Amino acid sequence: MSETNVDKKVVENQSEKSTKKFDVGTWFIPIIAVLVAMALAAILIKLQGLNPITAYKSLFKTAFGSIEGLGVTLGKSTPLVLSGLAVAVGLRAGLFNIGAQGQLLSGALAAAWAGVTFEGLPGYIHIPIALIIGAFFGSLVAGISGFLKAYRGVHEVITTIMLNSIVMAVADYLASGKLREPDQFLTRTSEVAESAKLPIYGNLPSGFFLAVVLAISIWWILGRTTSGFRIETVGRNLHAAWYAGIPVKRTVISAMLISGAIAGLGGAVETLGITYRYAPAFNLGLGFDGITIALLGRVHPIGITPGAILIGGMRAGAANMQFDSGVAPELVDLLMALILLLVTAPLITRFFKNSSSKSMTSGWGN
Amino acid sequence: MKMLSKRNGYFLAAILATGFFYFNGSDVTTSVYATGTVFALPLALAAMVGIMCERTGIVNIGIEGTMLISAFVAFFVASLTQNIVIGLIAAIFTGSMMGLVLAVMAVSWRMDQIIAGTIINILATGLTSFLYVQGKTIPNVFQSFEIPLLSKIPFFGPVLFIHGALTFLGLAIILALYVAIYHTTWGLRSRAVGEHPSSADTAGVSVARLRYINVTIAGAVGAIAGAYLALELVGSFERGFIAGKGFTALALMIFGRWNPLGALAAAMFFGLAQAYANQLMIDQIVNIPSQFTAALPYIMTIIVLTISAGKVRPPAAEGQPYEKGQV
Numbered sequence: 001m002s003e004t005n006v007d008k009k010v011v012e013n014q015s016e017k018s019t020k021k022f023d024v025g026t027w028f029i030p031i032i033a034v035l036v037a038m039a040l041a042a043i044l045i046k047l048q049g050l051n052p053i054t055a056y057k058s059l060f061k062t063a064f065g066s067i068e069g070l071g072v073t074l075g076k077s078t079p080l081v082l083s084g085l086a087v088a089v090g091l092r093a094g095l096f097n098i099g100a101q102g103q104l105l106s107g108a109l110a111a112a113w114a115g116v117t118f119e120g121l122p123g124y125i126h127i128p129i130a131l132i133i134g135a136f137f138g139s140l141v142a143g144i145s146g147f148l149k150a151y152r153g154v155h156e157v158i159t160t161i162m163l164n165s166i167v168m169a170v171a172d173y174l175a176s177g178k179l180r181e182p183d184q185f186l187t188r189t190s191e192v193a194e195s196a197k198l199p200i201y202g203n204l205p206s207g208f209f210l211a212v213v214l215a216i217s218i219w220w221i222l223g224r225t226t227s228g229f230r231i232e233t234v235g236r237n238l239h240a241a242w243y244a245g246i247p248v249k250r251t252v253i254s255a256m257l258i259s260g261a262i263a264g265l266g267g268a269v270e271t272l273g274i275t276y277r278y279a280p281a282f283n284l285g286l287g288f289d290g291i292t293i294a295l296l297g298r299v300h301p302i303g304i305t306p307g308a309i310l311i312g313g314m315r316a317g318a319a320n321m322q323f324d325s326g327v328a329p330e331l332v333d334l335l336m337a338l339i340l341l342l343v344t345a346p347l348i349t350r351f352f353k354n355s356s357s358k359s360m361t362s363g364w365g366n
Numbered sequence: 367m368k369m370l371s372k373r374n375g376y377f378l379a380a381i382l383a384t385g386f387f388y389f390n391g392s393d394v395t396t397s398v399y400a401t402g403t404v405f406a407l408p409l410a411l412a413a414m415v416g417i418m419c420e421r422t423g424i425v426n427i428g429i430e431g432t433m434l435i436s437a438f439v440a441f442f443v444a445s446l447t448q449n450i451v452i453g454l455i456a457a458i459f460t461g462s463m464m465g466l467v468l469a470v471m472a473v474s475w476r477m478d479q480i481i482a483g484t485i486i487n488i489l490a491t492g493l494t495s496f497l498y499v500q501g502k503t504i505p506n507v508f509q510s511f512e513i514p515l516l517s518k519i520p521f522f523g524p525v526l527f528i529h530g531a532l533t534f535l536g537l538a539i540i541l542a543l544y545v546a547i548y549h550t551t552w553g554l555r556s557r558a559v560g561e562h563p564s565s566a567d568t569a570g571v572s573v574a575r576l577r578y579i580n581v582t583i584a585g586a587v588g589a590i591a592g593a594y595l596a597l598e599l600v601g602s603f604e605r606g607f608i609a610g611k612g613f614t615a616l617a618l619m620i621f622g623r624w625n626p627l628g629a630l631a632a633a634m635f636f637g638l639a640q641a642y643a644n645q646l647m648i649d650q651i652v653n654i655p656s657q658f659t660a661a662l663p664y665i666m667t668i669i670v671l672t673i674s675a676g677k678v679r680p681p682a683a684e685g686q687p688y689e690k691g692q693v
Contacts, residue, residue, distance in 0.1 A: 044496070096480055154671045157427060158481055161613045162664040177655075277616035288488065297482075330495040337492030341485050344477065 099285025138264015465585020
């Protein structure tokens, strides 16, 4: 009884949201959240005896001040757009995929393997093959969580977190064993073949355009197709979806598969476009950044892109900021945490927009 | 008094049996069990955090973050003041604050509790990695000592009664929580709030107040688990120090069916498995790549959840914000 009331509210709330796509409150909150987070972090920087103004100036000048800087920023943003998109697709289906990290890692390693192994293919075949293999392994990892959620009722938050650590261990093992670059001191895979490297036009990495195109397609799929409608309905109201005859279990699994494929693609793009190889220390944290980015973009496939560019820019400028002002580059992690806290705090949400808080998930599944 | 389910019992019996058959030398067996206890304790304590919260209907996946930030505070305050007791107290304060933050988000703001917990985890990671300083040391750790008489009991003495102060504190908390949940008014009220908040409310129990209290105290318990790692077991702090123990603890809580002793048994099973793996490697009987030993607890967590899912029943009101007057 109470449950159906809540569900009804959620559905009303959501449909209201989808009809008014660009109302001011929705897009105002993330901006305010970013500014407040920066102000709070500035206090901490001040407490360390450093100058926050110098730090922020350096951070943003490096990231957005020049064409070269912008190129680096977009390169850093690419996997973030994709991991944010992966988390968003999960949330749309009512699944909280914290495992984008592990899915991304497996995609990155698989793409590195494909990039080395299929040497000799022309670029227009080699690149798609490597990307698809990356996406496949990402979706394989996510599929485990999806399957366990659908058929065993194991909460995806736990399984995805556990899989993050498992994938990391397996990837480390492979990178330091079978896939290790021969006769090298460092633990890493060999560099991918030239034919597998994503082209860079001027300063603009082509992977970024791929990510944006994918974001637009996902937005279209979720909003305009039957399978998208199924995913959204399952996410809004599981019981209603089941009652309407939507195959809930299959939808949950396919949403996880899509989510994982996008994250895996993110890893593949990172490998083929930026790092050109896999090493255990690469890619750390990209998947977790995706959570913040997805919520910052209000779980909207297109809204994710500006958030990803902002965070990517911060990541790109962090090293220079440390050089100029002495502030540790981990400032970006702190900013992300504060932004996440502020963006989701319904107190602020309520202040700008008169809506009741809704639960995206509850309990341990079912 | 369903302390152990049949299946848990079988698992435990199996591992006990292998232990006795495999390591004929009693010294080795004893040391494996003592190591197992040491590995199990932080997991068991972290599971207590989950139990305290979930029994009142609050899902806490922020245990990992609570432990991380508490271990951080414990280590750096101890390093700053050169006094580990002050470090411990500071950690307990920090942990309670993290609990309070979760309570504010989950109870007052009626936020999605999984997201609230994730925020705590990400916040803890962000703060600790930003404020982390290399090269700090603490003067000493909580040293092991023998409890007179009890430590002389064969096998159980060395396994259970030669430890540092925080291990004993942890074991005491687990036993106290077991008694408190099943045999005190507070426990009865907590369970009622977790199962059917509106009935508890009608009977005059303040749902919000009890949830606030329990989640805050649970934060303090999580802090002790974190401080145990930083000030007794390891004696240092690194970024990403907790390494998934807070999440494994949630699986143990479910495996132990939200019962403190059940969770303790599950944690012992985990701790022993890890101690065995270590011992096998030391004896060079098998050569397991270190990455697989590292991944073992996570793999086991997934397997355990897959087996037990659908067969266990969580507190009924878990994860749902309560609004006065709801049915």
